Amino acid sequence: DAGVIQSPRHEVTEMGQEVTLRCKPISGHNSLFWYRQTMMRGLELLIYFNNNVPIDDSGMPEDRFSAKMPNASFSTLKIQPSEPRDSAVYFCASSPPDSYSNQPQHFGDGTRLSIL
Amino acid sequence: QQPVQSPQAVILREGEDAVINCSSSKALYSVHWYRQKHGEAPIFLMILLKGGEQKGHDKISASFNEKKQQSSLYLTASQLSYSGTYFCGTQDRGSTLGRLYFGRGTQLTVWP
Numbered sequence: 001d002a003g004v005i006q007s008p009r010h011e012v013t014e015m016g017q018e019v020t021l022r023c024k025p026i027s028g029h030n031s032l033f034w035y036r037q038t039m040m041r042g043l044e045l046l047i048y049f050n051n052n053v054p055i056d057d058s059g060m061p062e063d064r065f066s067a068k069m070p071n072a073s074f075s076t077l078k079i080q081p082s083e084p085r086d087s088a089v090y091f092c093a094s095s096p097p098d099s100y101s102n103q104p105q106h107f108g109d110g111t112r113l114s115i116l
Numbered sequence: 117q118q119p120v121q122s123p124q125a126v127i128l129r130e131g132e133d134a135v136i137n138c139s140s141s142k143a144l145y146s147v148h149w150y151r152q153k154h155g156e157a158p159i160f161l162m163i164l165l166k167g168g169e170q171k172g173h174d175k176i177s178a179s180f181n182e183k184k185q186q187s188s189l190y191l192t193a194s195q196l197s198y199s200g201t202y203f204c205g206t207q208d209r210g211s212t213l214g215r216l217y218f219g220r221g222t223q224l225t226v227w228p
Contacts, residue, residue: 031214042118043158043203043218056212091157095214104148104160105205105216 002026004108006092012114018080021111024073025094033093033105034067034077043091049075082115089113117142119206121219128194128226136189136222138204147180147187148205148216151198158203161189191224199226 005024013019025032033048047057049069060067064083069075079086089112093105119140126134138147146165150158162171164180164187171178175192187206191198201223205216 033214042220045215045217048214050214056215102146102163102165104163106160107157109157 004092004094004106006108006111008111009109010112012116013082014116015083016081018078019082019113021077021090021113023075023077023092023108025075025092026106027073028096029094029106030072030097031095032069032075034075035091035093036088037091037110038088046077084115087113087115117208117211117217119204119217119219121204121222123222124220125223126225128224130196130226130228131193134191134194134224136202136224138187138189138206138219140185140206140208142185142206142208143210144182144185145207145209147178149178149189150203150205151200152203152221153200194226196226196228199224
């Protein structure tokens with residue numbers, strides 16, 4: 001079975017540019033999570049969706065970040081404009097239906113983002 | 117709300133045992149454990165849902181003390197493949213269901 005698929009794997013861009021990260025969750029999973037991982041802050045939850053609806057976006061750093069889930073098989077995380085401090089590894093994870101806390105989260109391979 | 121993990125790092129020889137602790141200041145609903153190898157995604161190990169629950173597979177097990185708001189991960193007779201960073205993720209009672217707070221991780225290195 002295909003796991004969570006993220007693209008691109010690596011992104012290098014200049015400050016001020018728009019960055020779009022993409023995620024395809026595992027088929028049949030109805031919860032989707034976006035995380036950011038840095039040495040300084042560890043693994044932080046940015047936002048998560050359940051049945052395509054944003055449930056908790058309190059981790060989204062600021063208005064420059066936005067996330068969408070137009071359907072059950074696709075989500076995007078957008079940063080506009082990007083800044084050097086946004087450099088990090090961004091993970092997408094999904095989990096199967098059930099009460100939210102009873103299921104493991106399956107992580108994608110991540111997008112390593114570098115903003116110059 | 118971020119749980120505290122200890123120790124930050126552990127170095128072992130193959131065959132030795134290790135314990136990794138995860139402690140929260142909040143009442144917990146569940147604790148998740150993940151392992152991440154360098155440059156890879158975190159991989160799920162186990163979830164503990166009930167106070168006192170112990171789970172395990174192979175030589176990796178975990179316990180959950182709901183009263184103390186703590187969980188411990190036990191690695192016995194460690195193998196080279198156990199090397200990596202171990203994270204606990206906690207779900208606080210009263211927080212949005214599904215929201216996990218991850219600890220900073222414990223880096224485990226197993227030498228032959």
